[in-house]
Amino acid sequence: MKKNDLEFYDLSANQWWDKNAKIYALYYLNQPRFEFFDRFVPHWQGLKVLDVGCGGGFSCEFMAKRGAITYGIDSSAKCIEAAQKHSGENSLDIKYKVGVAESLPYENNTFDVVICVDVLEHVSDYRQVISEIYRVLKPGGIFFYDTINRNFKSRFMMIWLMENLLRLIPPGVHDWDKFILPEELKELMLSLGFFEVEMKGFDLFGEIGFVLGELNTFRKNLKFDKSFQVFIRKLIQVWKANFINYQLYRKTGSFQISINDDMSIMYIGKALKNRETL
Ligand SMILES: C[S@@+](CC[C@H](N)C(=O)[O-])C[C@H]1O[C@@H](n2cnc3c(N)ncnc32)[C@H](O)[C@@H]1O
Secondary structure, rough: OOOOOOOOHHHHHHHHHOOOOOOHHHHHHHHHHHHHOOOOOOOOOOOOEEOOOOOOOHHHHHHHHHOOOOEEOOOHHHHHHHHHHHHHHHOOOEEEEEOOOOOOOOOOOOOEEEEEEEOOOOOOOHHHHHHHHHHEEEEEEEEEEEEEEHHHHHHHHHHHHHHHHHHOOOOOOOOHOOOOHHHHHHHHHHHHHEEEEEEEEEEOOOOHHHHHHHHHHHHHHHHOOHHHHHHHHHHHHHHHHHHHHHHHHHHHHHOOOOEEEEOOOEEEEEEEEEOOOO
């Protein structure tokens, strides 16, 4: 069984902008994610921004349309080719490059904003990537990211359910061992000199996250008393709600995502580079 199968992105490159392709699900993450980013950067016009692991360019186009001077880098040459083709067709001036996030080909202190979304859980060395992002940000510049937590719930939802059972994500795209605990990421960022580190839940699954937490408690304690019955009732309730949400996704393609305090599966955040850094 493959894990962290990056070949999937090469193979999907030609379909990146095809509304019917699986990869297009990533497109729908941008609206809610930028609702969070906009809290800290209300005006993008004229800012120099870099999208690390930009794929076929969903977020780059989002930022370019808001007037940002946009750069995108990805290790997949095929994705960059697809991104260039699409931005060209839409007359967007985006500076794309093939390259790896662990060794960014940009000068120190270059960007006002760097984003890295849905990528940290795929790279070979996320510590090196964050350190590179720190280096290329201007002093006082802002880093935005989202990624996946590493625990029982994320294994259940992202690997077993989304990949193996529902096949909404192709099996083998993720490697659970590469998922990152929020506290690990925060500690790393603070050690590099980032400050004002903030994180929130990027919640695609609503209360199903809560139910899985309960399930995990039962799994550990193996106590099937009255509270177990309450749990089962709650599970049915939540399953129904999520099933309706899932049907909606199948019909319209879009997700209902909340930014909240539940970081147990996916989380989103921001951090500022130390202003004193030269
Ligand atoms: C899940 S996709 C996300 C794409 C894009 N950020 C988005 O949200 O639409 C992950 C991307 O990370 C890229 N990637 C994986 N490892 C990388 C690395 N070490 N350096 C640069 N890009 C990488 C893959 O090629 C792929 O395009």
